[in-house]
Amino acid sequence: MVDVGNNIVSVKTRCFHCGEQCDDGAIVNHERTFCCVGCSTVFELLQENNLCTYYDLDSHPGISFKKASAARFEYLEDESVVKALISFSDGVISKLTFVLPQIHCASCIWLLEHLYKINEGIVGSKINFLKKEIAITYRHADVSLREIVEILTKLGYEPDITLSNLDNDKNVRSENNSAGLRSLYMKVGVAGFAFGNVMIFSAPDYLAKISTDGAILTQSMSTVFAVLSIVIATPVLLYSASEYFKNSWYSLKERTISLDVPVAIGIFFLYARSIFDIVMGYGTGYLDSFTGLVFFLLIGKIFQRKTFDTLSFERNYKSFFPLSVVVRKNKKERTIPVSKLSVGDIVYVRNKELIPADSVLVSDNVRVDYSFVTGESEPVELLHGDSVYAGGRVVGTAAEFAVTKDVSHSYLTQLWNNDVFGKEKKTTLVDISNAFGKYFTIVVTLIAVATALFWLPNVGMALNTFTAVLIVACPCALTLAAPFTLGAAVSILGKNKFYLKNVGVVTDLASxxxxxxDKTGTLTYSGKSDVKFHSESGRVLSDEESQLIYASLQQSTHPLSRQISSNFIYNNFVVNGVYATKIVSTNEIAGEGVEVNFENHLVRVGSADFTNKYSTTQVVKISSTSSVYVSIDNECIGYYTIGNIYRNGIRKVIDDLKNSLKLFVISGDNDSERNTLSEYFGESHLAFQQSPEDKLQFVKQLQSNGEFVAMVGDGINDAGALKQSNIGIALTENTSSFTPACDAILAAEQIEGLPTYIDFARYSITVLKIAFWVSVVYNAIGLYLACTGALTPMFAALFMPLSSWSVVGIAYGLMRMREKSISAR
Amino acid sequence: MEVIFMLIGFSVLIAVFFLGYFLWAVKSGQFEDRYTPSVRMLFDDGTIDDSKGK
Structure with missing residues (x-):
């Protein structure tokens, strides 16, 4: 029974634990108020264990239990699951890492690092706040994995365990990534150390050349400095710069010439020539330039590696699917890992849970929301014996299903068997730099050979100029310009909540x-709908009528009824009144509507046929699929339409983009919005009722017509199209929630900025081109000096860093200049 | 002037020591998480918590 009007709480107390308003049923415990039993229990748990400092660090740090789901953890007893989750075990002590998306404040860190006080089996725990990770060490004789997860859940921090955690390769990759960054830091450290020291050893030599008396250095000192320089610079070649040689080798093996090749050649000759000069006693060599160059190049690499720790661009369906499922066997319920689900099992799926595999409905009837799979906004009603696809979400009552296909062979998951998912996407940046590297290397080699031939009778001079050309031509300024320009672009866009996977995506975005x-959830708000009441005579509903309709809608479990009634509350419409009559009886007829008998009124809500059947006045049925008709006392008074609400500013986005780009809409939903959309996009650019596979093919078709496609989508139903497109942009309401595999993640509220961001990407490319031409000028000057044999070590020591840093400065400065205009949008 | 050989020796030794220290710091994972330790160091000791909690 609905009870409207009596529950308006005027006293606004906040829950001591989570800070939510205690609307009803507030619990008072130890003179503190809590909004629910969950919060109060956590408080008691913390008090028992002397952990109340939790509340001193931040006010109301707790996680509201109203949002928490009731998960079951029986599957954590399973040997294979435990094995997959644990990262290290020596028989006594085990270590593992969980992602806890709820971590949000200092109190969280404090509490989670004091877990050992709650359970003695836990040896220690350590938080990585930015990654929202907890690393736990425990004795598995004293506490089980399941108990740990249950403690965390009880505290409000339910670990985010998905199928992909159980795949070891994902963990290995993230390990690799952090190991890669570690070794890069170490290489920079070695190069920086060598740069500083070699510079100091070369300084006296340069000074001796400038000063007139020349007596600063004795011969023995010179020798000591030279030997020390070689000793210090050699690890830079062998260790710090090793990546360049490896990459060049790989690219040559694949018969391509990447930009790393000329860099490696330049570095190598710089080093070799220096050693030669020093050993032969010709001079001090270029070791300071050499170490400095490697140092700067590596710093550029660090800059390029700007990543967003908490975001994942690599998710596949496994991240979306639940980890465990309740299976009924011989009338007993058992929770098993989804991976162990086999054909013929009977699974029990509750309200709002996902169906893990293709199956057949065993229960009488159920509603399934396919918006996750197809983008269809309205749930589908299924009857006993109907087949359901994996990825559908059960709405309303729980139901039982008989599994007909393995998880990995289901309708939705098969999408991942498509070839696109096996291939690494190549960005245009790689193409450009490879093409450039190829010509650059060939031209430079030719110049070097020509110069050597020109000087030939003089072998010394020929060798000298040959190496000098290769040294000077090293495209270091250019290799530095790209990471700094594009790295700045990635971090500026990141500040505006548009997160790119890597710097290559900037060049893709520009082209x-x-x-x-996608329509549902991308152009429109998902979960929000535009509810309007229509009536032929144009009558306005009286308060009493509204209340009757609201009360009737509450009796129905149909999703459309729910949407309309939630809109009532939203408008603060009915809540203010108290309704006069009581409900005598209700009768819901599946597929038709609901009939509610009040003390002195009879209300019917449902399809047009349903209300017309009993009514004296008839209502003309309208074509739109999402409509609900209302009759009171056998008189049809009108109908509600439920339409999509388009995101704020989407019109402007489309108008702005239209000028320079072709725009399309592909939707898995029905075509009820065709008229609205064709006005924006044009009739021929729309496609409805597209399956995930259709969407992928649609993008492929565009690409074969020579288009460079950006796909903007939000659901897993767009996953194929996102992967196939040249740049897949996933829209998300909440960056910590799941997004399908993509190249860029855009916060939904920032979609207005999309045209600005594309402009900004194009601007970045212009900046990169300017930097390129500046460095070409520098290289030309250097080449001229090298060809004439006028390149001295001292000149090189000044010229090379100067050219590199002026190019970087120009590029970086131009990028930062534009930063304010994009944020001020 | 010969003293300069000794001084250079020392300076290089000190530089190598710091390089080694840096490499150790990177290897032990100190650059992995650059935020949490800054919060952690502000927490009071466990013994003080106990008296406070009651």
Whole structure:
């Protein structure tokens, strides 16, 4: 029974634990108020264990239990699951890492690092706040994995365990990534150390050349400095610069010439020539330039590696699917890992849970929301014996299903068997730099050979100029310009909540020629709907009528009824009144509507046929699929339509993009919005009722017509299209929630900025081109000096860093200049 | 002037020592998480918590 009007709480107390308002049923415990039993229990648990400092660090640090789901952890007893989750075990002590998305404040860190006080089996725990990770060490004789997860859940920090955690390769990759960064830091450290010291050893030599008396250095000192320089610089070649040699080797093996090749050649000759000069006693060599160059190049690499720790761009369906499922066997319920689900099992799926595999409905009837799989906004009603696809979400009552296919062979998951998912996407940046590297290397080698031939009778001079050309031509300024320009672009866009996977995506974004949008959840708000009441005579509902309709809608479990009634509350419409009559009886007829008998009124809500059947006045049925008709006392008074609400500013986004790009919409939903959309996009650019596979093919088709496609989507149903497109942009309401595999993640509220961001990407490319031409000028000057044999070590020591840093300065400065205009949007 | 050989020797030794220290710091994972330790160091000791909690 609905009870409207009596529950308006005027006293606004905040829960001591989570800070939510205690609307009803507040619990008072130890003179503190809590909003629910969950919060109060956590408080008691913390008090028992002397952990109340939790509340001193931040006010109301707790996690509200109203949002928490009731998960079951029986599957954590399973040997294979435990094995997959644990990262290290020596028989006594085990270590593992969980992602806890709820970590949000200092109190969280404090509490989670004092877990050992709650359970003695836990040896220690350590938080990585930025990654929202907890690393736990425990004795598995004293505490089980399941108990740990249950403690965390009880505290409000339910670990985020998904199928992909159980795949070892994912963990290995993230390990690799952090190991890669570690070794890069170490290489920079070695190069920086060598740079500083070698510079100091070369300084006296340069000074001796400038000063007139020349007596600063004795011969023995010179020798000591030279030997020390070689000793210090050699690890830079062998260790710090090793990546360049390896990469060049790989690219040559694949018969391509990447930009790393000329860099490696330059570095190598710089070093070799220096050693030669020093050993032969010709001079001090270029070791200071050499170490400095490697140092700067590596710093550029660090800059390029700007990543967003908490975001994942590599998710596949496994991250979306639940880890465990309740299986019924011989009338007993058992929770098993989804991976162990086999054909013929009977699974029990509750309200709002996902169906893990293709199956057949065993229960009488159920509603399944396919918006996750197809983008269809309205749930589908299924009857006993109907087949359901994996990824559907059960709405309303729980139901039982008989599994017909393995998880990995289900309708949705099969999408990942498509070839696109096996291939690494190549960005245009790689193509450009490879093409450039190829010509650059060939031209430079030719110049070097020609110069050597020109000087030939003089072998010394020929060798000298040959190496000098290769040294000076090293495209260091250019290799530095790209990471700094594009790295700045990635971090500026990141500040505006547009997160790119890597710097290559910037160049892709700049070359986009058409944009494909998904409809549900991308152009429109998901979960919000535009509810309007229509009536032929144009009558306005009286308060009493509204209340009757609201009360009737509350009796129905149909999703459309729910949407309309939630809109009532949203408008603060009915809540203010108290309704006069009581409900005598209700009768819901599946597929038709609901009939509610009040003390002195009879209300019917449902399909047009349903209300017309009993009514004296008839209502003309309208074509739109999402409509609900209302009759009171056998008189049809009108109908509600439920439409999509488009995101704020989406019109402007489309108008702005239209000028320079082709725009398309592909939707898995029905075509009820065709008229609205064709006004924006044009009739021929729309496609409805597209399956995930259709969407992928649609993008492929565009690409074969020579388009460079950006796909903007939000659901797993767009996963194929996102992967196939040249740049896949996933839209998300909440960056810590799941997004399908993509190249960029855009916060939904920032979609207005999309045209600005594309402009900004194009601007970045212009900046990169300017930097390129500046460095070409520098290289030309250097080449001229090298060809004439006028390149001295001292000149090189000044010229090379100067050219590199002026190019970097120009590029970085131009990028930062534009930063304010993009944020001020 | 010969003393300069000794001084250079010392300076290089000190530099190598710091390089080694840096490499150790990187290897032990100190650059992995650059935020949490800054919060952690502000927490009071466990013994003080106990008296406070009651």
């Amino acid at each position: 986009v020629s058409s944009v494909v949008f």
